[in-house]
Amino acid sequence: MNVVAFLGGRAWIWSFIATALVWLATVAFTGGTGGGQILTAALSFAIFTVIVGIGQMFVITTGPGNVDLSIPATMALSGAVTTKLMDTQNEMIALGVVVALGIGIGVGLGNYLLIRLLRIPPIIATLSASFLVQSTAIAYGRGLRIKPPPLLADFTTAQVAGVPVLAACGIVFTVVMGVVLARTLYGRSVLAVGQNMRAAWLAGINVERTRLFTYVLSAMLAGLAGLLLSGFSGGSSLNMGEEYLLASIAVVVIGGTSVAGGRANVPGIWGAALFLYLLVTMLNTFGASAGLRLILTGLIIIAVITLAGGGEQQKR
Amino acid sequence: MLQRFVNPRLLRSALPALSFAILLVAIFYTQPRTMSYFGLNLMLQYAVPIALATLAQMFVITVNDLDLSIGPFVGLVACIGATFLYETPLLGILMLLGCILLYAAMGALIHLRNLPSIVVTLGMSFVWLGIAVLVLPTPGGKAPEYLKALMSLQVPLVPFPIVAAIVIAVVVHVALMYSSYGVVLRGAGGNPRAVARAGWSLLKTKMIMFGLAGFFGVLSGLSLIGLTTSGDAHIADRYTLYSIAGAILGGAEFVGGRVSPVGAVLGALTLTLAGSFLIFLRVSPDWQIGAQGAILILVLALRALISRGEVR
Numbered sequence: 001m002n003v004v005a006f007l008g009g010r011a012w013i014w015s016f017i018a019t020a021l022v023w024l025a026t027v028a029f030t031g032g033t034g035g036g037q038i039l040t041a042a043l044s045f046a047i048f049t050v051i052v053g054i055g056q057m058f059v060i061t062t063g064p065g066n067v068d069l070s071i072p073a074t075m076a077l078s079g080a081v082t083t084k085l086m087d088t089q090n091e092m093i094a095l096g097v098v099v100a101l102g103i104g105i106g107v108g109l110g111n112y113l114l115i116r117l118l119r120i121p122p123i124i125a126t127l128s129a130s131f132l133v134q135s136t137a138i139a140y141g142r143g144l145r146i147k148p149p150p151l152l153a154d155f156t157t158a159q160v161a162g163v164p165v166l167a168a169c170g171i172v173f174t175v176v177m178g179v180v181l182a183r184t185l186y187g188r189s190v191l192a193v194g195q196n197m198r199a200a201w202l203a204g205i206n207v208e209r210t211r212l213f214t215y216v217l218s219a220m221l222a223g224l225a226g227l228l229l230s231g232f233s234g235g236s237s238l239n240m241g242e243e244y245l246l247a248s249i250a251v252v253v254i255g256g257t258s259v260a261g262g263r264a265n266v267p268g269i270w271g272a273a274l275f276l277y278l279l280v281t282m283l284n285t286f287g288a289s290a291g292l293r294l295i296l297t298g299l300i301i302i303a304v305i306t307l308a309g310g311g312e313q314q315k316r
Numbered sequence: 317m318l319q320r321f322v323n324p325r326l327l328r329s330a331l332p333a334l335s336f337a338i339l340l341v342a343i344f345y346t347q348p349r350t351m352s353y354f355g356l357n358l359m360l361q362y363a364v365p366i367a368l369a370t371l372a373q374m375f376v377i378t379v380n381d382l383d384l385s386i387g388p389f390v391g392l393v394a395c396i397g398a399t400f401l402y403e404t405p406l407l408g409i410l411m412l413l414g415c416i417l418l419y420a421a422m423g424a425l426i427h428l429r430n431l432p433s434i435v436v437t438l439g440m441s442f443v444w445l446g447i448a449v450l451v452l453p454t455p456g457g458k459a460p461e462y463l464k465a466l467m468s469l470q471v472p473l474v475p476f477p478i479v480a481a482i483v484i485a486v487v488v489h490v491a492l493m494y495s496s497y498g499v500v501l502r503g504a505g506g507n508p509r510a511v512a513r514a515g516w517s518l519l520k521t522k523m524i525m526f527g528l529a530g531f532f533g534v535l536s537g538l539s540l541i542g543l544t545t546s547g548d549a550h551i552a553d554r555y556t557l558y559s560i561a562g563a564i565l566g567g568a569e570f571v572g573g574r575v576s577p578v579g580a581v582l583g584a585l586t587l588t589l590a591g592s593f594l595i596f597l598r599v600s601p602d603w604q605i606g607a608q609g610a611i612l613i614l615v616l617a618l619r620a621l622i623s624r625g626e627v628r
Contacts, residue, residue: 019552069436117611118569118616121571123382127560128612128613130608130609131606131609135605135609136606139600178529245438246439249435291450292448295443295446298440298441298442299443301442302425305436305439306425306431
């Protein structure tokens with residue numbers, strides 16, 4: 001089999017190759033020590049990017065212009081509400097999960113209604129909605145940091161033989177979402193709508209329902225990520241979602257999903273999330289100052305996107 | 317219905333001015349003391365840098381892109397202005413010119429590789445912030461005297477921010493809406509294919525629009541430190557949201573190159589006043605961002621209603 005054709009059909013391989021290179025550079029610098037711990041840490045942190053990244057991937061796949069900018073605000077609101085609700089009690093965790101998903105459903109519905117009723121681009125709709133959501137989180141959370149229930153904290157930080165339990169669950173979840181995308185009616189509809197909305201509509205696909213589900217799915221995953229992240233980091237904070245605005249979009253693009261829509265890449269999300277984390281680790285190991293680290297992170301993300309995202313040129 | 321009596325197109329272009337006037341009346345009603353030279357000056361002081369940043373955003377929106385890096389960029393300009401421009405003016409000016417060129421290059425990259433502008437600009441926001449932190453690690457520095465003098469100018473009868481806003485709005489409006497190349501620039505957002513077929517370079521229009529955005533970002537940062545008298549890398553983090561919100565309030569459409577410079581400046585003024593109004597109403601600061609979101613949604617809803625009339 002032709003190697004180029006093999007690689008070309010599997011864009012996600014590139015993100016894993018980049019991840020491996022960055023990891024090797026880091027380990028080479030430290031002289032071989034800490035390679036395992038770095039991978040464990042990468043898995044523990046990457047999982048949150050993966051969760052929101054999958055939601056973002058479904059949104060972006062529904063076609064050009066579709067993007068969810070309300071993810072950070074949704075994470076902050078979900079974290080603030082659920083930690084207060086659970087109030088460090090283990091028996092409240094189930095309710096917390098339900099509420100986190102409920103917040104997601106609410107935000108997703110709101111996003112979709114704004115897009116549909118006001119006929120405004122999703123970027124503006126989700127951004128306007130995120131102002132309201134963020135404000136609610138600020139007013140509700142009041143900056144108080146409440147500890148998560150011990151069971152939730154244990155679950156989100158547990159490791160078996162160096163593999164974080166949460167990350168293992170995340171891999172199973174990723175496989176499930178991959179199957180949903182490739183094999184179910186909903187997943188196929190998402191791809192069809194992304195390829196050509198009009199053709200999908202003519203083929204009898206319920207375009208609006210597909211978009212509605214997709215925005216709700218993305219917000220639900222953001223809500224869940226907010227809950228898990230507040231468990232992982234010992235409480236919620238109002239700006240904990242901030243970095244996931246860029247990260248959620250970047251992992252989708254770096255992972256090989258088409259920005260023009262209609263073509264998604266599930267494994268690439270993992271490769272890209274690990275790459276982003278290891279990149280920062282590498283720069284830290286090299287002793288880069290805060291300013292330099294920011295500059296290099298930005299430049300490398302842009303460079304990777306330029307190389308990865310520019311594949312199919314000027315389709316219009 | 318309203319549409320039967322008023323031309324929807326006219327109503328739509330009057331919307332920014334209308335919302336500004338309503339807000340101004342509401343403020344005068346709740347706090348009559350603001351109805352003075354001093355009161356207006358105080359409330360609208362920061363409207364100048366915000367209006368300039370909003371215009372920068374508007375240029376990018378004209379060519380169907382969105383700039384999520386303008387806030388950190390204004391912060392970087394403020395840092396350069398408070399350090400290099402004060403100590404070694406020539407080097408400072410060169411650095412600011414370099415920033416504008418980088419902005420134009422960003423537009424070229426987005427066009428050539430057909431990349432989503434939000435990803436590229438989000439990535440660049442890290443770069444701007446990183447450079448700003450390197451230039452000025454801790455808040456401080458000194459703004460050049462002439463900037464301070466300019467921003468605290470006392471104009472007879474009408475407060476300086478209002479004079480500045482009118483001048484800026486009129487100059488940009490005439491250049492973009494009434495010059496022949498301005499039509500090409502807007503056309504590049506409205507119907508890129510037609511503009512390209514007519515022989516105009518889309519790469520050039522995109523670079524010019526991003527370059528202009530960079531230039532107005534520089535003006536915004538300089539006018540900002542003229543007010544604050546010192547710099548900080550995070551001084552303008554909120555400007556990204558302000559500029560997008562201001563452009564929307566000012567009637568910018570996100571596809572089709574439909575923008576209005578006068579509207580954008582009015583949008584920025586409205587946004588600045590909205591902040592003061594919420595304080596006068598004793599709304600908790602927690603809800604400031606939310607109230608801005610609500611105002612945005614309200615204006616967009618009004619516009620959707622008007623457009624519905626326009627289609628018929």
